[in-house]
Amino acid sequence: MEALGLNLPFLLVQIVNLIIVYTVVAKWIVGPIVGLLEKRREKIAQGMEDARVAAEARANAEKEAARIIADAQAEASKVVREATERAESAGKDVKAAADAEAAKARDAALAEAELERNRILGDLRGQVAALAMAAANKLVGEALDEKKQRALIDEFFSGVKAGKVIVVDGDFKGDAAEVTSALPLTSEEQEAVKKTVSAKDFSFKVNPSILGGLVIKVGDKVLDGSVAGKLEGLRQTLK
Amino acid sequence: MSENVQGGWRFGTARWIVLAAIILGLFLFTGFFGVGLGIKPIMPEVFLPGEKLSEEPLFIIPFVGPFYYTNTMTGLLLADLVVLLIAFGVSRAVKSGKMALSGMSGAVEALLEALYGITEGTAGKWTKPIFSWFAAITLLVLASNWLGLIPGAETIGLIHEGHGDYAVKDLFSIGSLKVQTIWDETDAAHEGEVAAEGEHHGAAVIPFHRPVSTDLNFTFALAIVAVVMIQVFGFRSQGMAYLTKFWNTKTLFSKPIFGVIDFGVGLLELVSEFSKILSFAFRLFGNMFAGAVLLFVIGSLVPVFAQSMFYLLEFFVGLIQAVVFGMLTMVFMSQATQGHGEQHDEAH
Amino acid sequence: MEAAAAKLIGAGLAMIGAIGAGAGIGIVTGGAVQAMARNPEMTGTIQTNMILGIAFAEAVAIYCLVVSLLILFVF
Known part of the structure; x- marks a missing residue:
């Protein structure tokens, strides 16, 4: 043992020394360093946890954003559709109103034009009669009784003589009667026509191309008492 | 020698220092071209025990014997001093509140962190008390081993x-x-x-100074304390049930043949506890003493350059042996706390 | 033969036992390196066990060294 260098006092000293060193190391090296290690691990774990939470929050936010965008898109398309529908219906309304307005305006214009023409033709009637009388004077060579002449001309144009419709006879019955004359009829003549023809509604039209007399249309019957018609009949018979 | 120059004539500083040292060595130890001093290298005497520096005993321990101051005692005191300095440095650095230490205490922290990881993987819930022993043994042995490498150790x-x-x-x-x-x-x-x-x-x-790990007293002291603490951990974790590891009568009567074998194995475990002391003590002592002798012998045979390589080897061996001593202690302690689960049969 | 010479020869012969330890350490390390190459995640555990195995194998060489030292210095 002595040759190997083992001796008891030295061994005991070494053991005591080792225990002292153990105490020092355990207290001043291992304690602080293990504390440090654990603190660092905790911090790292905390950091990882924070990162995980942050990542989760980010994922949630992304999902939320996607949802919001989808909602907004749906909303927007709905709004657009509604607006389109509304605009279409409004447009239809406007168009219909405009159409109606236009039709009304056209009708009014037509009626006005009709009235104007009738008035002008009515004015013309006197002048035509005067011209016709002058022509007849020249033709016949004698002056007819002016009153007689005027009556004759009126009769020619209107087919109404002394309050009676002379150009037509027969029974006319119907709902609506259309009376066409070459020149506008006076109100007395209209009354006479109304008396002769029994119908609920009367409409009086002016068509200079029939030259004179009346064409009366009641229901599906047409009675041609016009000068043009008579001339046509004459032409047919002369042929 | 020439292989230092083979790398090309570049202007690094370190390689010129190495070259200069080699040339100085050649000049001192050879009669090289008649210009060298031709000093003959000394083959020192090998002493197994620590040499006494004092003729008279330092003090006498009652009933035990006289205590002489030996050169390994210097090594022990220096190693203690280094451990104390590390302790002061580390505790001061940790108190400063930094999360990562730097410098010397940072190196110690890195070493201990690696050891702590190993301990956690092996010892489980007993990690903290076991790791204290692991760290204490490793640091003391490491300080002692590396102190033997400083110039002047074993020569002045x-x-x-x-x-x-x-x-x-x-x-x-x-x-x-x-x-x-x-x-x-x-x-x-x-x-x-x-x-x-x-x-x-x-x-x-x-x-004056010889590393204390080349003294059997030191390694035996470490081994005895380690093995005693292994038993202490066994009793702390299992109580008296720890004794059944050595005196296994549980299966002696229930299983006729295997019970006897188990009992015999228990007795072998008792023997192996004592053989642990021997193997602990002689492993560290043998490695470090052989390393010191190797440095002597190589230094006296090839006084130039060759010893440097063995210095590096010894540097490495010193670290390995320190960690191995601590790690074996740690593993045996954890096995003692874990009971019969995973016993290695260390029949050595 | 002188006793001193016989001691030296005996001490040298005692160290022959280190051959076994060397072979054993080589086998242990080779196996551990192969295992680590196959399964790098287990490196820590394998290293711990490898160092344990090396320590046990080395113990044999240590016994040889002790015997050798005993022959040289004690007897």
């Missing part, structure tokens, strides 16, 4: 006349303190021959 000391076989040569003196060296004046025929028994007529150096 007292000249002991009439012990070795070399002549004494005066170098210079400071006041009354004479600085001397031993000098090989023998012929080439006797070169390298260690003095035979009883032929001491010259002088030898008794170094």
Whole structure:
């Protein structure tokens, strides 16, 4: 043992020394360093946890954003559709109103034009009669009784003589009667026509191309008492 | 030698220092082209026990014996000093509140962190108390091993006349303190021959400092404390049930043949606890002592450059042995806390 | 033969036992390196066990060294 260098006092000293060193190391090296290690691990774990939470929050936010965008898109398309529908219906309304307005305006214009023409033709009637009388004077060579002449001309144009419709006879019955004359009829003549023809509604039209007399249309019957018609009949018979 | 230059004539500083050192070594130890000093390398005497530096015992422990101051005691005190300095440095650095230490304490922290990871993987919930022993043993042994590598260790000391076989040569003196060296004046025929028994007529150096891990007292002290603490951990974790590891009568009557075998294995476990002391003590002592002798021998055979390589090897061995001593202690302690689960049969 | 010479020879012969330890350490390390190459995640555990195995194998060489030292210095 002595040759190997083992001796008891030295061994005991070494053991005591080792225990002292153990105490020092355990207290001043291992304690602080293990504390440090654990603190660092905790911090790292905390950091990882924070990162995980942050990542989760980010994922949630992304999902939320996607949802919001989808909602907004749906909303927007709905709004657009509604607006389109509304605009279409409004447009239809406007168009219909405009159409109606236009039709009304056209009708009014037509009626006005009709009235104007009738008035002008009515004015013309006197002048035509005067011209016709002058022509007849020249033709016949004698002056007819002016009153007689005027009556004759009126009769020619209107087919109404002394309050009676002379150009037509027969029974006319119907709902609506259309009376066409070459020149506008006076109100007395209209009354006479109304008396002769029994119908609920009367409409009086002016068509200079029939030259004179009346064409009366009641229901599906047409009675041609016009000068043009008579001339046509004459032409047919002369042929 | 020339392989240092082979890398090309680049202007790194370190390689020029190495080259200069090699040339200085050649100049000192060879008669190279007649310009060298031709100093003959000394083959030192190998002492197994720590050499006594004091003739009189330092103190006498009652009933035990006298205590002499040996050169390994210097090594022990230096190792203690290093551990204390590390302790102060680390505790001060940790108190400063930094999350990562730097410098010396950072290196210690990195080493201990690695060891702590190993301990956690093995010891489980007993990690903290076991790790204290692991760290204490590793740090003390590491300090002791590496202190043997500082220049001057095992070379500077007292000249002991009439012990070795070399002549004494005066170098210079400071006041009354004479600085001397031993000098090989023998012929080439006797070169390298260690003095035979009883032929001491010259002088030898008794170094002031020798690493304490080359002293069996230190390694035995470590081994005894480690094995005792292994038993302490066994009792702390399992109570008296720990004793059934050695005195296993549980299966003695229930299983006729295997019960007897189990009982025998229990007794072998008891033997293996004692053999642990021996193997712990001699592993560290053998490695470090052999390392020191290896450095002597290589230094005396090839005094130039070759020893540097073995210095690096010893540096590595010192770390490995320190960690192995601590790790074996740690593993045995964890096995003791874990009971019968996973026993290795260390029949060595 | 002188006793001193016989001691030296005996000490040298005692160290022959280190051959076994060397072979054993080589086998242990080779196996551990192969295992680590196959399964790098287990490196820590394998290293711990490898060092344990090396320590046990080395114990044999240590016994040789002790015997050798005993022959040289004690007897």
